[in-house]
């Protein structure tokens with residue numbers, strides 16, 4: 001799973017990325033600081049069963065902090081996008097191609113309105129952030145439409161003449177964009193287009209299809225960044241205007257999250273990502289103390305968190321509908337072969353089955369699947385058992 005961080009230049013994409021992944025990357029107050037994409041790992045939180053079972057766990061692919069499991073998910077930070085990017089403006093085409101593998105997007109918007117269309121600094125409040133929300137959706141839609149149109153006529157003819165299922169053929173073509181057949185089918189059905197006669201689709205049909213396909217295959221959350229520069233009432237007004245247009249925004253201060261993570265890493269404060277507060281651990285100079293107090297007053301006490309962790313989790317759990325599953329080899333001791341307690345936590349799409357989990361652990365386990373066992377109830381589960389979030393599962397397979 002990969003989350004793509006998108007937006008026009010200079011809005012705080014790399015700051016958000018760096019805060020979320022704790023990877024140092026170039027951040028500066030001018031457009032096009034990022035040229036080559038940055039890829040890193042961030043974490044979503046989920047209750048660890050170690051508390052429920054009163055055991056101490058030995059996480060392998062994840063981390064456990066005070067009974068909360070932090071499960072990895074990939075993030076990609078790309079170059080800024082300007083209007084006309086799909087035609088190659090700015091770093092357009094390159095930026096867009098970097099996003100092929102993303103499963104969902106977080107669109108970072110400068111909620112304070114202090115960057116213009118091209119990402120240049122302007123007077124606070126002089127740029128309407130809603131413009132950015134609309135143009136970015138359009139750009140991504142045109143990018144999709146451009147890919148679709150490339151050999152549309154050839155594919156349409158081949159399907160109509162050879163009676164090949166259009167959705168299947170398109171899925172093959174769009175596999176590199178991580179778009180699956182059922183998503184193509186859903187977009188066609190939602191728009192009531194005719195999959196038997198794609199050659200008769202108009203330009204407008206293809207454009208609406210591209211829009212719907214993007215909405216379904218790569219859902220988007222809006223991060224209203226630089227919330228530390230706005231008063232709460234200004235943010236409320238912006239969120240209400242966004243809602244009117246059908247969007248949901250999460251106020252964020254990527255800069256605050258980055259500062260908190262750095263202070264925590266240096267041992268100056270105790271801070272768990274996503275928390276509503278932090279604790280100062282050591283003597284701080286005046287400048288540092290003031291900066292941290294500013295974050296507490298302007299961000300944490302107003303919004304309940306910096307919003308960065310919330311964005312990641314809303315994408316994983318609300319937009320991508322992921323669930324968390326804990327595979328074990330010994331369902332009585334909750335261990336793997338090496339005796340590690342609750343070693344792994346996997347993020348899987350809702351609807352995944354016990355057999356899907358077996359395949360995720362190892363192809364051999366999937367192919368040789370005999371049964372699964374629920375470690376809580378000790379019930380035997382069949383291959384088609386639909387996994388629930390938080391399940392602890394042992395897979396039994398032919399060796």
Ligand SMILES: Nc1nc2c(ncn2[C@@H]2O[C@H](COP(=O)(O)OP(=O)(O)OP(=O)(O)O)[C@@H](O)[C@H]2O)c(=O)[nH]1
Nearest residue numbers: 009010011012013014015028032033034080254255
């Ligand atoms: N006040 C405030 N400034 C922020 C916040 N997030 C980022 N910034 C500042 O915004 C400027 C741009 O940040 P970047 O992270 O480099 O932005 P970007 O979107 O990656 O920019 P490009 O790579 O040029 O597209 C920097 O000066 C950051 O310090 C925030 O939450 N609040």
Ligand SMILES: [Mg+2]
Nearest residue numbers: 013014033034
């Ligand atoms: Mg950047």
